[in-house]
Amino acid sequence: MSDQTTLSDANLLTHWHAGEAASFETLFLRHYNRVYAALFALLGHKADAEDLAQQVFLKLYYAPERIQLQGDETNVAGWLYRVAINEGYNALRSQKRRWAWQEKFAWAWPFNSPGDPAQQAESRDAQARVRQILLDMKPRDAKLLLLRHNGLSYAELAAVLEVAPGSIGSLLTRAERAFKEKYQRAFPEE
Amino acid sequence: MRFDETSLRAYLDEELSLPERAQVDQWLAESPQAQVVLAQMRQTREQVNQVLNRLDPTAETASSASAALGKLQIQVGSNGEVAALEVAPSQPSTVMWESPSLRYELKTIFKKLRKGQLIRGVTMLKGFALIAATALLIITGAITLTRIGLNQAGSVGGVGGAQTGSGLPGVIEAAATAPPPPPPPTPTYTPVPPTPISATGNITFSYGIQADPLGDAEANIGHIKKLGFEWVKFQMPWKQVEATQGSYDWASWDPVLDAYAAQGVKVMLTVVKAPDWARPADDDKSVEGPPADPAKYAEFVAKVAERYRGKVQAIEIWNEQNLWYEAGGKGRINAADYVKLLQLVYPAIKAVNNDLIVIGGGLTPAGNVADPQNAKLALAVDDVDYLKQMYMQGVKGYFDVLGAHPAGYSCPALADWRTVTPEEASADPNFGLFTTRHHSWCFLGTMEAYREVMLANDDGDKAIAITEFGWGVANNPQPGYQYTADNTPAEQSKWIVEAYEWGKKQGWVGPMFLWNLDYSITIPGTELGYFSILNTPAYDALVKMPK
Numbered sequence: 001m002s003d004q005t006t007l008s009d010a011n012l013l014t015h016w017h018a019g020e021a022a023s024f025e026t027l028f029l030r031h032y033n034r035v036y037a038a039l040f041a042l043l044g045h046k047a048d049a050e051d052l053a054q055q056v057f058l059k060l061y062y063a064p065e066r067i068q069l070q071g072d073e074t075n076v077a078g079w080l081y082r083v084a085i086n087e088g089y090n091a092l093r094s095q096k097r098r099w100a101w102q103e104k105f106a107w108a109w110p111f112n113s114p115g116d117p118a119q120q121a122e123s124r125d126a127q128a129r130v131r132q133i134l135l136d137m138k139p140r141d142a143k144l145l146l147l148r149h150n151g152l153s154y155a156e157l158a159a160v161l162e163v164a165p166g167s168i169g170s171l172l173t174r175a176e177r178a179f180k181e182k183y184q185r186a187f188p189e190e
Numbered sequence: 191m192r193f194d195e196t197s198l199r200a201y202l203d204e205e206l207s208l209p210e211r212a213q214v215d216q217w218l219a220e221s222p223q224a225q226v227v228l229a230q231m232r233q234t235r236e237q238v239n240q241v242l243n244r245l246d247p248t249a250e251t252a253s254s255a256s257a258a259l260g261k262l263q264i265q266v267g268s269n270g271e272v273a274a275l276e277v278a279p280s281q282p283s284t285v286m287w288e289s290p291s292l293r294y295e296l297k298t299i300f301k302k303l304r305k306g307q308l309i310r311g312v313t314m315l316k317g318f319a320l321i322a323a324t325a326l327l328i329i330t331g332a333i334t335l336t337r338i339g340l341n342q343a344g345s346v347g348g349v350g351g352a353q354t355g356s357g358l359p360g361v362i363e364a365a366a367t368a369p370p371p372p373p374p375p376t377p378t379y380t381p382v383p384p385t386p387i388s389a390t391g392n393i394t395f396s397y398g399i400q401a402d403p404l405g406d407a408e409a410n411i412g413h414i415k416k417l418g419f420e421w422v423k424f425q426m427p428w429k430q431v432e433a434t435q436g437s438y439d440w441a442s443w444d445p446v447l448d449a450y451a452a453q454g455v456k457v458m459l460t461v462v463k464a465p466d467w468a469r470p471a472d473d474d475k476s477v478e479g480p481p482a483d484p485a486k487y488a489e490f491v492a493k494v495a496e497r498y499r500g501k502v503q504a505i506e507i508w509n510e511q512n513l514w515y516e517a518g519g520k521g522r523i524n525a526a527d528y529v530k531l532l533q534l535v536y537p538a539i540k541a542v543n544n545d546l547i548v549i550g551g552g553l554t555p556a557g558n559v560a561d562p563q564n565a566k567l568a569l570a571v572d573d574v575d576y577l578k579q580m581y582m583q584g585v586k587g588y589f590d591v592l593g594a595h596p597a598g599y600s601c602p603a604l605a606d607w608r609t610v611t612p613e614e615a616s617a618d619p620n621f622g623l624f625t626t627r628h629h630s631w632c633f634l635g636t637m638e639a640y641r642e643v644m645l646a647n648d649d650g651d652k653a654i655a656i657t658e659f660g661w662g663v664a665n666n667p668q669p670g671y672q673y674t675a676d677n678t679p680a681e682q683s684k685w686i687v688e689a690y691e692w693g694k695k696q697g698w699v700g701p702m703f704l705w706n707l708d709y710s711i712t713i714p715g716t717e718l719g720y721f722s723i724l725n726t727p728a729y730d731a732l733v734k735m736p737k
């Protein structure tokens with residue numbers, strides 16, 4: 001049997017369609033970290049991000065035919081990240097209210113190692129500012145920034161956003177300018 | 191090729207083919223304006239990425255892909271269908287104010303505020319007064335050294351090997367006798383389809399005691415029968431059985447477990463202490479710790495459950511994981527990681543041995559204690575806080591019984607930690623409980639606190655198994671055990687009997703394992719012996735105690 005790690009996503013998907021469990025495992029291990037990182041960037045909570053990442057891969061597990069096999073053009077990563085980012089946004093909307101309560105009572109139950117409360121609060125604030133700006137942007141622009149930051153190629157980004165690969169460059173430039181302007185306007189002291 | 195913003199950006203991001211790149215190189219060489227635009231793009235990209243970096247997972251929030259894969263494989267099972275067992279949500283209910291744990295927490299907080307009592311979390315987060323800091327340093331020393339004493343000698347060693355005490359500073363581990371053979375090929379872990387959770391439900395009260403697996407099995411069985419007890423507890427160090435990945439040394443355990451099984455004594459194993467090969471590369475190997483990949487532990491425990499079907503009736507998953515030296519080092523205590531471990535282990539055990547009782551690892555009663563050298567590193571997490579965190583992380587449904595180690599120190603079994611006096615305890619008024627009131631000093635306080643947490647999480651139908659408890663007695667105790675000089679043999683005897691009698695009455699206390707039977711014989715001259723009951727009035731009292 002060939003070394004699975006050298007197969008393209010499209011080939012792995014074909015093998016998975018044919019019933020090879022190891023192909024799914026290779027796909028999983030290849031993409032999990034970036035899927036998780038993208039979800040974590042959106043949600044800021046490890047457990048939530050892990051749960052959602054599991055759901056994304058379970059969708060792939062149970063219905064690989066959702067990704068139309070298009071030979072070498074099959075964009076598995078694009079499908080995965082599109083599902084992930086959409087799940088992330090959905091979860092974000094339902095979580096915002098719950099977070100307000102958690103922040104209020106965070107002092108009552110310390111998580112993990114105590115750490116420096118002031119530093120933790122500062123870190124949370126810094127992350128919250130970034131998320132605030134992302135959520136204030138057009139979703140397509142925010143998704144583009146997050147996913148490019150997590151290492152997706154132009155081809156993968158194009159599949160996620162369902163745009164032509166040739167347009168990614170200008171879309172990315174404009175998204176970054178918009179983010180920078182919004183951020184500097186909202187937080188001029190930084 | 192068009193020379194515009196799109197191609198410049200693609201050039202910057204290295205998304206062009208080599209010929210396209212060469213064309214842009216030429217354009218840039220000819221166009222100062224293009225160079226300026228490129229430089230601005232680069233600067234903006236770097237500025238934005240710097241800000242987005244704040245959202246990246248850190249070492250603490252990184253997720254293990256292999257662990258996640260293992261979890262998914264267990265969920266889907268080998269037949270491709272979703273298992274009956276669903277992963278519990280890692281968060282409270284969507285609407286936070288409907289969460290029973292938050293309602294309970296709010297009630298508790300306001301109750302304490304009305305009574306003018308400090309809340310542990312507030313005390314910690316608002317910083318420590320000098321006196322409190324000093325007291326905590328004292329407690330740190332006392333708790334750390336005492337917990338070492340309450341831990342069983344860690345390294346069982348091979349048959350005939352030197353007996354050692356893990357966690358004791360300066361103790362030499364059993365020496366390796368020969369270089370290990372090359373490891374066999376790593377077997378592929380094939381997830382077994384989980385079966386529906388067994389109806390072990392509420393495990394009833396019963397009598398047990400911890401013994402040394404290297405002790406005299408026949409003699410110990412005789413003692414257990416004479417005491418009228420049903421259970422014995424051993425601690426099984428994973429690192430002793432699977433020192434080399436994939437190679438299992440059951441030779442130390444088969445005859446011991448056969449002997450107890452042949453005489454009808456039930457066995458509870460606490461499986462703990464990961465081998466070095468399984469541990470994270472960067473944890474502290476001078477102390478015990480969990481594996482990097484919890485699936486490895488699940489695999490091992492499943493093997494234990496399967497091999498000893500009928501001979502081992504219960505397995506406790508880990509031990510005192512709210513302490514730094516069971517968690518792989520300072521600052522590594524993590525309730526979420528422990529819950530993930532349980533979420534893998536529980537279905538793995540049930541899949542191969544549905545009737546085996548799974549016990550959530552007994553925590554150590556403790557306050558929140560940080561390293562005096564580095565306040566960011568936790569040495570201990572308050573056990574009640576830790577238990578609450580476990581529920582918040584989704585532990586419900588992943589154990590049959592909760593384990594507990596309600597230590598007694600010099601506090602009588604039935605005393606209320608809030609009000610007991612040094613005179614009532616005939617104890618040093620300048621030690622522990624009598625200088626800093628906290629539930630961790632008393633048997634009853636710990637049990638009641640755990641029960642409250644379970645009730646608040648609608649888990650009250652589950653029992654609490656006391657997997658370790660006892661009172662030590664010593665004339666010239668080692669440093670850290672000075673409280674054992676306060677306890678008399680008569681008090682030890684009385685309090686142990688009272689504790690069993692109390693447990694039997696509650697209806698929510700499962701098996702109780704006294705620490706310990708025979709360490710005064712097997713490891714004489716150590717603090718483990720302070721708690722042994724062989725040749726003590728406590729032994730006689732327990733023989734006479736109505737069961």
